[in-house]
Amino acid sequence: MVLIQLVNGLMEGMTLFLIASGLTLIFGVTRIINFAHGSFYMLGAFLTYELVPLIGPGTLWGFFAAVAVSAAAVSALGILFEMTALRRIYGKDGILQLIVTVALVLIIRDLVRMTWGANSVPVQMPDALMGALVVGDTYFPLFPIAIFAAGLTVVLAMIWVIYFTRAGILLRAGTDDRGMVALLGVNEKLIFTAVFAAGAFLAGLAGGLSAPYGEVNYLLDTTIIVSAFIVCVIGGLGNLYGALAGALVVGVTKAIGVMYFPRLSMVLIFLIMAAVLIARSLGRQGGPAR
Amino acid sequence: MLEKKNTVAAVVLAALATSAGAQDGPVKVGFAADLTGACAALSEDGLNGAKIAAEEINARGGILGRPVELIVRDTQTKPDEGAKVARELIAKDRIDVLTGVCSSAVMLAESAVSAELKVPFYAAIGSTQRANIELYQPYFWQVQANATMEAYAAAEYVAKKPEWKKISALGSDYEWGHTSVAAFTERLKELRPDIAFADPIYAKVGETAMAPYITATLAQQPDAVFAPLFGPSLGATLKQGQGFGFFQKTNLVTLMTVDTLQSQGVSMPADNVYGIARAPFFALEQSPEVTAFIETYRAAYGEYPTDWAINAYDGLNFYAAVAEKAGTVEADAIIAALPQVSFDGLREKGLTIRALDGQMNAPVYVGKAAKVEGYDFPILTEVEKFEGAPLMPAEDLILQAREAAR
Numbered sequence: 001m002v003l004i005q006l007v008n009g010l011m012e013g014m015t016l017f018l019i020a021s022g023l024t025l026i027f028g029v030t031r032i033i034n035f036a037h038g039s040f041y042m043l044g045a046f047l048t049y050e051l052v053p054l055i056g057p058g059t060l061w062g063f064f065a066a067v068a069v070s071a072a073a074v075s076a077l078g079i080l081f082e083m084t085a086l087r088r089i090y091g092k093d094g095i096l097q098l099i100v101t102v103a104l105v106l107i108i109r110d111l112v113r114m115t116w117g118a119n120s121v122p123v124q125m126p127d128a129l130m131g132a133l134v135v136g137d138t139y140f141p142l143f144p145i146a147i148f149a150a151g152l153t154v155v156l157a158m159i160w161v162i163y164f165t166r167a168g169i170l171l172r173a174g175t176d177d178r179g180m181v182a183l184l185g186v187n188e189k190l191i192f193t194a195v196f197a198a199g200a201f202l203a204g205l206a207g208g209l210s211a212p213y214g215e216v217n218y219l220l221d222t223t224i225i226v227s228a229f230i231v232c233v234i235g236g237l238g239n240l241y242g243a244l245a246g247a248l249v250v251g252v253t254k255a256i257g258v259m260y261f262p263r264l265s266m267v268l269i270f271l272i273m274a275a276v277l278i279a280r281s282l283g284r285q286g287g288p289a290r
Numbered sequence: 291m292l293e294k295k296n297t298v299a300a301v302v303l304a305a306l307a308t309s310a311g312a313q314d315g316p317v318k319v320g321f322a323a324d325l326t327g328a329c330a331a332l333s334e335d336g337l338n339g340a341k342i343a344a345e346e347i348n349a350r351g352g353i354l355g356r357p358v359e360l361i362v363r364d365t366q367t368k369p370d371e372g373a374k375v376a377r378e379l380i381a382k383d384r385i386d387v388l389t390g391v392c393s394s395a396v397m398l399a400e401s402a403v404s405a406e407l408k409v410p411f412y413a414a415i416g417s418t419q420r421a422n423i424e425l426y427q428p429y430f431w432q433v434q435a436n437a438t439m440e441a442y443a444a445a446e447y448v449a450k451k452p453e454w455k456k457i458s459a460l461g462s463d464y465e466w467g468h469t470s471v472a473a474f475t476e477r478l479k480e481l482r483p484d485i486a487f488a489d490p491i492y493a494k495v496g497e498t499a500m501a502p503y504i505t506a507t508l509a510q511q512p513d514a515v516f517a518p519l520f521g522p523s524l525g526a527t528l529k530q531g532q533g534f535g536f537f538q539k540t541n542l543v544t545l546m547t548v549d550t551l552q553s554q555g556v557s558m559p560a561d562n563v564y565g566i567a568r569a570p571f572f573a574l575e576q577s578p579e580v581t582a583f584i585e586t587y588r589a590a591y592g593e594y595p596t597d598w599a600i601n602a603y604d605g606l607n608f609y610a611a612v613a614e615k616a617g618t619v620e621a622d623a624i625i626a627a628l629p630q631v632s633f634d635g636l637r638e639k640g641l642t643i644r645a646l647d648g649q650m651n652a653p654v655y656v657g658k659a660a661k662v663e664g665y666d667f668p669i670l671t672e673v674e675k676f677e678g679a680p681l682m683p684a685e686d687l688i689l690q691a692r693e694a695a696r
Contacts, residue, residue, distance in 0.1 A: 001505070001509055004505050005502055005505055005506075008501040008502045008505055009502065011501070012499045012501065012502075015499075113326075113330070117331070117334075118330035118331035118334055119331040119549055119552070119553050120331075120521070120522065120525055120553040121553065122553060122554060122555035122556065122557055124556065124557075125529075125557065130532070131533070132532075132533045132534065132535060134535070139533060139534045139535040140533075141501070141530070141532075141533020141534060142533065143533060144501065144530075144533065212529070212557075213526075213529060213530060214498040214499070214522070214525075214526055214529075215498050215521070215522035215525040215526055217331075217522065218330075219327075219328060219496075219522075223496060223498070223522075254499075254502055255501070255502035255505075257502075258491070258502040258503055258505075258506045259502070259505075259506050259509070262489070262491050262492070262506065263492075265502075266463075266494050
């Protein structure tokens with residue numbers, strides 16, 4: 001029983017990480033808190049809903065292709081937003097970030113409502129992932145396990161890019177000292193745009209991957225952004241490993257909490273958050289972002 | 291000087307126009323609805339149903355010979371905004387009756403405004419029993435079964451399953467979830483003393499990662515799970531439960547209105563889902579009125595009418611019937627006429643309002659979800675209709691609850 005709850009927690013944690021990693025990546029480099037991150041997630045889910053019936057409906061490759069195309073489309077929107085709006089406010093008053101990104105939240109929400117209506121839309125699950133792995137009397141659902149595997153792949157790919165490629169070196173350098181990187185002749189603007197595009201891609205990816213399992217409606221943006229922020233606060237905003245740890249802590253705490261302290265399970269997560277804030281005001285990992 | 295005179299004249303004219311309007315102009319229905327926010331989908335359907343009712347009433351000559359006009363405002367599903375909008379509708383638009391609300395919290399806020407400004411207010415979507423019991427006020431009525439009645443109906447249904455001996459509850463962690471579980475448990479204990487109840491489990495409102503709750507519920511090894519969940523949490527439970535063998539191991543008894551059935555589509559579990567509904571169009575007696583309404587609704591909006599649309603339609607037609615009986619739309623006359631009207635609605639004939647709590651003897655439907663030829667979404671089959679009157683909380687219980695609340 002504990003084992004299943006642990007698996008449940010890890011699986012929810014991985015989805016949370018996919019969302020939070022984009023948020024934390026964008027903040028780490030650009031110092032922008034992107035409130036529209038949840039909206040990118042929601043768009044990823046709705047685009048997947050549209051694309052699944054068009055690309056090999058019911059098949060495994062069709063589903064992942066639909067999700068990838070959706071995430072790419074969301075990423076393109078992210079690039080557009082970064083180039084037209086965010087570029088103008090880097091390094092300026094924090095309130096401007098709030099105004100610009102929340103404006104995008106409201107615009108996307110209204111457009112989604114106008115396009116897809118107020119009801120939840122059903123996203124088809126690939127046939128191969130419908131069932132469960134039955135071990136004795138215990139069911140392990142296939143779909144979240146597959147999402148966990150997909151998330152893990154993304155995590156490994158991110159670590160590889162950030163720590164073992166030239167792009168990653170530039171990115172880390174940009175995080176440490178923007179001015180210096182610019183002095184060395186690296187196009188700083190390009191780094192920022194690329195990071196924002198990657199962050200938006202991750203959000204779109206997370207939205208698409210979770211679409212068949214949760215509920216897809218126009219309120220998804222705010223639901224998800226709150227969870228993402230909790231993860232980031234526990235992990236330290238701007239810290240990728242922190243986000244991973246934070247996401248898994250939130251997922252597992254909730255799952256185990258429901259089992260043993262059903263009345264406290266929600267409070268537990270906030271208690272952890274409060275404890276982290278009191279102990280280390282910069283997040284679980286402490287120190288400045290890297 | 292000339293300008294000033296003109297202003298005075300305009301004011302006088304406007305005053306005359308208003309007072310004349312109150313008698314001869316349209317009957318104004320203030321639709322303060324939760325058109326954005328968590329309740330948006332339900333409120334939109336309600337508005338669609340009310341629009342058809344208004345058109346039909348106008349086509350047959352209006353209410354007391356006056357046309358009906360719907361004045362629509364958005365409450366954003368926020369209680370303070372709902373109260374503000376209700377005040378504006380009453381003060382500025384001079385509405386004759388207020389309705390449209392979906393969320394329980396907004397409903398109670400609007401009911402308080404209705405009491406204060408003495409304007410009739412009825413609910414056709416929101417259904418908290420608190421509006422009938424503790425926070426009852428004489429200008430209020432509701433035209434669907436309240437939450438307690440629905441929970442009682444679920445208990446009556448479950449009681450008829452002798453093979454179900456252990457029951458769990460999985461509810462949304464707010465007032466509706468908790469009071470529904472309490473009412474269900476209370477009624478079922480009376481009906482079936484042999485049934486064992488596990489500790490209820492509650493998930494936060496709007497939760498969509500239901501896997502841990504599903505696992506915890508299954509760990510109790512229940513024969514059936516009573517689940518007052520709605521919207522996203524319910525949808526997520528239906529989808530995610532399948533991966534845990536939920537619908538092989540136990541049965542789910544939950545709220546299952548037409549919009550939920552539609553949004554589940556192909557992902558509805560094949561078996562063991564039982565739904566409570568308020569006005570499932572496919573299970574109503576297919577009278578000429580019902581089939582005509584379904585056709586009109588489909589022609590206008592391209593989809594089947596949901597429970598919310600049907601109740602909002604019945605609600606406005608009922609108001610029209612009460613106004614005809616009262617011979618006026620004046621508030622106190624409407625309230626006096628309210629319990630005297632026996633109304634034939636789409637759901638059934640002989641619907642009336644009890645004066646004590648403003649509750650209509652509206653029926654509750656419980657059935658088994660299944661895919662049926664002819665619909666591209668699952669519907670409820672083997673539907674059992676529970677008459678409203680026996681489900682209504684007893685009068686002495688209401689008086690006691692009111693006394694306790696005071």
